[in-house]
Amino acid sequence: xxxxxxxxxxxxxxxxxxxxxxxxxxxxxxxxxxxxxxxxxxxxxxxxxxxxxxxxxxxxxxxxxxxxxxxxxxxxxxxxxxxxxxxxxxxxxxxxxxxxxxxxxxxxxxxxxxxxxxxxxxxxxxxxxxxxxxxxxxxxxxxxxxxxxxxxxxxxxxxxxxxxxxxxxxxxxx
Amino acid sequence: xxxxxxxxxxxxxxxxxxxxxxxxxxxxxxxxxxxxxxxxxxxxxxxxxxxxxxxxxxxxxxxxxxxxxxxxxxxxxxxxxxxxxxxxxxxxxxxxxxxxxxxxxxxxxxxxxxxxxxxxxxxxxxxxxxxxxxxxxxxxxxxxxxxxxxxxxxxxxxxxxxxxxxxxxxxxxxxxxxx
Numbered sequence: 001x002x003x004x005x006x007x008x009x010x011x012x013x014x015x016x017x018x019x020x021x022x023x024x025x026x027x028x029x030x031x032x033x034x035x036x037x038x039x040x041x042x043x044x045x046x047x048x049x050x051x052x053x054x055x056x057x058x059x060x061x062x063x064x065x066x067x068x069x070x071x072x073x074x075x076x077x078x079x080x081x082x083x084x085x086x087x088x089x090x091x092x093x094x095x096x097x098x099x100x101x102x103x104x105x106x107x108x109x110x111x112x113x114x115x116x117x118x119x120x121x122x123x124x125x126x127x128x129x130x131x132x133x134x135x136x137x138x139x140x141x142x143x144x145x146x147x148x149x150x151x152x153x154x155x156x157x158x159x160x161x162x163x164x165x166x167x168x169x170x171x172x173x174x
Numbered sequence: 175x176x177x178x179x180x181x182x183x184x185x186x187x188x189x190x191x192x193x194x195x196x197x198x199x200x201x202x203x204x205x206x207x208x209x210x211x212x213x214x215x216x217x218x219x220x221x222x223x224x225x226x227x228x229x230x231x232x233x234x235x236x237x238x239x240x241x242x243x244x245x246x247x248x249x250x251x252x253x254x255x256x257x258x259x260x261x262x263x264x265x266x267x268x269x270x271x272x273x274x275x276x277x278x279x280x281x282x283x284x285x286x287x288x289x290x291x292x293x294x295x296x297x298x299x300x301x302x303x304x305x306x307x308x309x310x311x312x313x314x315x316x317x318x319x320x321x322x323x324x325x326x327x328x329x330x331x332x333x334x335x336x337x338x339x340x341x342x343x344x345x346x347x348x349x350x351x352x353x
Contacts (some may be wrong), residue, residue, distance in 0.1 A: 040301045049300065052293050069305050102316040111312045117199065127309050139305045152309040157303035164296070 022095060022126045023070035023140040030086040031072075042069040055163075059156040065121070066143035073137050080136035084110065087138055098126065108132045110115045122124040125150075177210060184216070 023039070031037055042050075044067055051063035074080050091098065091114060098114035116125040123146070127139040141150075186192045192200070192257050203209065204220035 042298050042302055046295070046298045047302075049295050050299055053299075063302075069302055071301065071305055100310065104312070104315050104319050108317070109315075111315060113309070113312050113316075125309065127312055129312060131307065136306055139308060141305065141309070150306055150313070151310045154303065154306035157299060157306060161299060161303055 007170075014091075019029055021068070021070060021140055021142070022090070022139060023072055025094060026072060026083075026087060026138060030083065033074070035082065037079070037083070038071075038073040040069075040071040040073075044068060052154075054160050056160060058152065059160060062149050062153050062156070065149075066141065066145065067122070068140075068142050070140045072140065073135070075135050077134040080130060081135050083136050083138075084122060084128065084130045087136075088112075091126075093126070095126065098124070101125075107127070147165055177213075180213065184213075 015082040023041075026151070027037070027039060047063050047066050047068070051060045054060055054063065070081075074083055091112075095114065095116075098116045101113040103113075104111040105166075109132050110128075110130040112128045114128075116124045118124065121144045122142070123144065125139075125141045125145060127137065129137045129139075131137070182204060182220070183196055186196065187200060201220050201224060204213070204217050205224055209217060327331060
């Protein structure tokens, strides 16, 4: 009885301590109740479901190869600036092994994309962007992903959304 | 005592089959004076046995023990309350588990707007499209900044062949990311 309780206790503690995803760690470490954020998590299960729902074969394959997409967005100017700083702190502290793929530091916008190749089929991409309108977006994508697949996914997903929207309108007209 | 009987008893004794009363008989015999010569060799054994049996506690032994017991009351307490300590340890463990669960749940609850889109494929599709558009846009921005930088450098009308002729040690090539 005591042993099993101890095991559960250790598991609970360790699961909260060893979350290695950037967005999860960011939320756990820095997000405060008084500075709310929007958080979206699309896991493997949802990505599989999405792959089943789309018609395009290439998009199906690309979606199946992803592990997760996680996002944190805040539209509050002050919070965005604060969290942008904190996100960079987290990169320096815990994600220093990531390669800085690109960094744009303009007067009004700042974008950083970090990359880590774990193996041939598993890469992590982190985007930290502070927009012109001072909106902060943090995106973490994991899976088989590269520059070509990103632009393809962007185009194909938009096409898919557009076509499903058109189909819905047709259905409504009928 | 009959010599034959003693021999029988002795044989039983070596075979560990004697009763306490038979052992007492043997002891009395060997401590007595009429021990035959052929059995005298066993006298020291039974004398030693007698000496050991007659060992008694030294005077004041009980008092000493009582004093020792009084000196170590903690040991006695632990022995008496060992089951209670076990229960207390289990309760403490459960309380610690409860507190940690509460803190973990509170930690999650304090994170505002945690949205899971597992049940809505279409919403997830929109979010995924947004994420990849954002990433794609980031690459486009970097590309445009790159082009802009080169255009600015171009405007400076630098003497590239002249600069190339300057013998400067080239820096080590940066690690290329295959993207």
